[in-house]
Amino acid sequence: MLNRVLGALVLCWAGMAQAQPAAIPLVDTHMHFESVPQMNFHASLAIAIKEMNRRNIRMSLLMSPPRASFYASINHDIEDLLFAAQAHPDRFAVLGGGGSLTIMINETRPEAVDEAMRQKFRQRAERIIALGGVGFGEMFIQHLSLPAMGPGHAYSSVPADHPLLLLLADIAAEHDVPIDMHFDMVPQDMPLPPILKSPPNPAQLQANRAAFERLLAHNRKARIVWSHVGFEPINTRNPQVVTEMLQAHPNLYMSFRLNRGGPRNTMALEPSGQLRGGWLALVQAFPDRFMLGSDAFYAPTGISRGSSAEGMDNLRGLIEQLPPELALQVASENARRLYKLKPGQPAAN
Ligand SMILES: [Zn+2]
Numbered sequence: 001m002l003n004r005v006l007g008a009l010v011l012c013w014a015g016m017a018q019a020q021p022a023a024i025p026l027v028d029t030h031m032h033f034e035s036v037p038q039m040n041f042h043a044s045l046a047i048a049i050k051e052m053n054r055r056n057i058r059m060s061l062l063m064s065p066p067r068a069s070f071y072a073s074i075n076h077d078i079e080d081l082l083f084a085a086q087a088h089p090d091r092f093a094v095l096g097g098g099g100s101l102t103i104m105i106n107e108t109r110p111e112a113v114d115e116a117m118r119q120k121f122r123q124r125a126e127r128i129i130a131l132g133g134v135g136f137g138e139m140f141i142q143h144l145s146l147p148a149m150g151p152g153h154a155y156s157s158v159p160a161d162h163p164l165l166l167l168l169a170d171i172a173a174e175h176d177v178p179i180d181m182h183f184d185m186v187p188q189d190m191p192l193p194p195i196l197k198s199p200p201n202p203a204q205l206q207a208n209r210a211a212f213e214r215l216l217a218h219n220r221k222a223r224i225v226w227s228h229v230g231f232e233p234i235n236t237r238n239p240q241v242v243t244e245m246l247q248a249h250p251n252l253y254m255s256f257r258l259n260r261g262g263p264r265n266t267m268a269l270e271p272s273g274q275l276r277g278g279w280l281a282l283v284q285a286f287p288d289r290f291m292l293g294s295d296a297f298y299a300p301t302g303i304s305r306g307s308s309a310e311g312m313d314n315l316r317g318l319i320e321q322l323p324p325e326l327a328l329q330v331a332s333e334n335a336r337r338l339y340k341l342k343p344g345q346p347a348a349n
Contacts, residue, residue, distance in 0.1 A: 023056070024056075024319055024327055024328060024331045024332070025056050025057070025058035025331070025332055026055070026056060026057045026058060026292055026315060026316070026319065026331050026332060027057070027058060027059045027060070027061075027291070027292065027331065027332040027335040027336060027341065028052075028057050028059070028060040028061065028292055028293065028294050028296070028315070029060075029061045029180070029225065029227075029255050029291045029292060029293045029335045029339070030061060030063070030137075030138070030180060030227050030228075030255050030257070030293025030294065030295055031048070031060050031061065031062060031063075031293075031294055031295065031296045031297075031298065031306075032062070032063065032064065032065050032138075032295070032296070032297045032298070032306065033045070033048070033062065033076075033081065033084075033297070033298050033299075034297040034298060034299035034300075034304045034305075035073075035074040035075075035076055036074055036150070036152060038073075039074070039076060039080070040300045041076075041080065041081070041083070041084070042083075043299075043300030044298040044299060044300060045083075045084050045087070045088075045298075046300075047298050047299070047300060047301070047302060047303075048060065048084075048298040049088065049091065051296075051298070051302075051303070051312070052091065055312060055316065058091070058332065059090070059091055059092065059093065059332075059335075059341055060091065060092055060093075061092075061093050061094070061095055061134065061135075061137075061180075061293075061335075061339065062081050062084055062085070062092050062093070062094050062095070063081070063094065063095035063096070063098050063137045063138050063180065064076050064077050064078075064080075064081070064096075064097075064098030064099040064138065065098055065138055065297075066098050066102040066138045066139060066140035066143055066156070066182055067098065067099050067102050067103050067106075068102070068103065068106045068140075068143075068154055068156035069103060069106065069107065070103050074152075075099045076099050077096055077097070077098060077099035077100045077128075078094050078095070078096030078097075078128050078131050078132075078133050079131065080099075081094045082094055082131060082132065085132065089342075090342065093134045093339060093341055094132065094133060094134065095133055095134060095135045095136060095137035095138070095180055096128030096131065096133040096136065096137075097124075097125065097128055097133075097136040097137060097139060097168075098137055098138040098139065100124055100128075101121065101124060101125060101128075101136065101139065101164075101168065102138075102139055102140055104117075104120070104121055104124070104164060105139075105158050105162055105164045105165060105168075106156060106158055108164060110159055110162050110163055113162075113163040113164060117164070118163075118164075118167055121164050121167060121168075122167065122171060125168060125171045126171065126175075129175045129177065133177070134177060134178075134339045134340065134341070135172070135177045135178040135179060135180055135225075135339060136168060136171075136172055136177065136178075136179045136180065137178075137179065137180025137181070137225075137227075138180050138181075138182055138227070139165075139168070139179055139180065139181050139182065140156060140158070140181070140182040140183070141157070141158060141159075141160045141165070141181065141182070141183040141184075141208060141211075141212060141215075142156075142157040142158075142182075142183060142184045142185075142186070142205075142208055143155065143156045143157070143182050143184065144184045144196060144201055144233050144234065145196070145197065145200040145201050146196065146233055147195075147196070147197060148305070149305055149306070150305065154200060155199075155200040155201045155202070157208075159208075159211055160183070160208055160211035160212040160214065160215045161211045161212075161214040161215050161218070165215055166215065166218050166219075168222075169215060169218050169219045169222035169224075170218075170219050170222070172219075172222045172223070173219045173221035173222040176221075177339075178223040178224065178225050178253070178338055178339060179222065179223070179224050179225065180225045180227055180255075180293075181224050181225065181226050181227065182227055182228065183208075183212060183226055184232065184233060184234055184236075185208060185209055185212065185234075185236050185237060185241075186205045186206060186207050186208050186209065186234065186236065187207065187209045187236055187241065188207045188209075189204060189205065189206055189207050190204075190205050190234075191203065191204060191205070192204065192205055193233070193234055193235065195233070196233060196234075205234070213245075213248065213249070216248075216249040216251060216252055217249070219251075220250065220251050221251070222251060223251050223252075223253060223338065224251060224252055224253065225253045225254065225255055225291070225293075225338070226245075226252060226253070226254050226255075227254070227255045227257065227293050227295070228255070228257040228293070228295060229242065229254040229255065229256055229257070229268070229290075230256045230257060230258050230266075230267065230268030230269070230279070231256075231257050231258055231259050231260065231267055231268070231311075232257075232266065235264050235266040236266065237266050238264075238265050238266045239265065239276075239278040239279055239281070239282045242254070242282060243282060243285065246285075246286045246289055252289070253289050253290070253291065253334070253338060254289060254290055254291070255290070255291045255292060255293030256268060256290065256291070256292050256293065256315065256318060256330075257293055257294065257295045257307070257311065258311060258314035258315060258317075258318060259295075259307060259308055259310065259311035259314070260310060260311070260314075261273055261274070261314070265278060268318070269314060269317070269318070273313075273314060273317050274321070275317075275318060275321040275322075280321070280322070283322065283326060283330060284323075284326060287325075287326050287329050287330075288329060288334055288337075289334070290329075290330050290334065291330060291334045291335045291338070292315045292318075292319075292330065292331065292335075294306070294307040294311060294312060294315060295307050295311075296311070296312065318330070319331045
């Protein structure tokens with residue numbers, strides 16, 4: 001009996017959601033708590049809950065941004081974030097490694113990886129899973145420094161087929177958890193686009209696509225979520241390239257960050273906020289591979305960077321422009337399936 005009532009409720013909820021795009025609950029698969037200039041994660045949590053309720057974001061995946069080296073004042077990882085998922089298990093899940101595995105990879109030259117290092121890396125990765133991590137993230141391959149992200153936003157780059165990244169793919173596959181990956185892709189060597197500064201970025205960017213494809217091919221059971229599609233700094237992820245990559249790599253997924261629309265076809269939205277035709281066709285061609293990932297940094301006073309009110313609005317805007325079934329997949333169902341999430345019922349408010 002209870003099951004039948006619950007079933008009817010779910011049907012009713014899904015029906016309402018289909019009729020009313022604003023009612024579709026979202027899952028934000030990529031967000032952070034701000035640690036600069038200081039960490040006050042309990043205050044960040046309160047702000048995040050408020051914002052999530054206001055925007056009907058049912059669940060968020062919380063993770064540290066990727067780090068190239070250890071700075072005690074800002075460094076954090078799953079241990080510091082778990083409290084959010086413990087306090088609100090139906091609203092948050094946590095990924096780990098952004099403040100530990102990333103540093104180990106960046107600080108170890110590929111040729112220096114020996115058995116002891118592999119053991120140490122595996123131990124940390126398995127600890128993250130044991131603590132309840134639903135995936136590894138935010139990891140990085142190449143992370144360009146963006147002026148909009150403030151003076152502390154570093155440039156960092158590691159080979160995409162670094163032996164520790166290959167090992168991480170194996171560990172992720174063994175535990176059946178995804179890897180959230182920041183990867184500013186360079187298809188072939190190219191000069192740094194003029195909107196970015198050198199230093200800290202190199203004046204010449206070196207090709208890294210082929211190495212990323214080796215990582216994807218290394219273990220097909222490792223699912224990699226390539227974050228920030230639809231708004232990225234070097235304008236290399238156009239629909240054509242994304243199609244090629246999704247076709248070639250069945251274990252590749254992506255999450256949309258949509259801070260602004262713009263004139264380039266690497267941006268999923270027009271300046272007006274309208275979804276570009278090429279992008280709609282792309283999502284339709286790969287309906288189970290796209291998710292949302294705001295990249296919002298929640299500070300005690302609100303979202304400090306990574307996303308903006310416009311960026312958050314645009315996530316909803318994207319969903320509203322998709323056909324109903326596809327809207328549900330991108331809004332929540334793909335994330336739910338991939339990360340094995342159990343989001344709660346809609347909030348009362
Ligand atoms: Zn990122």
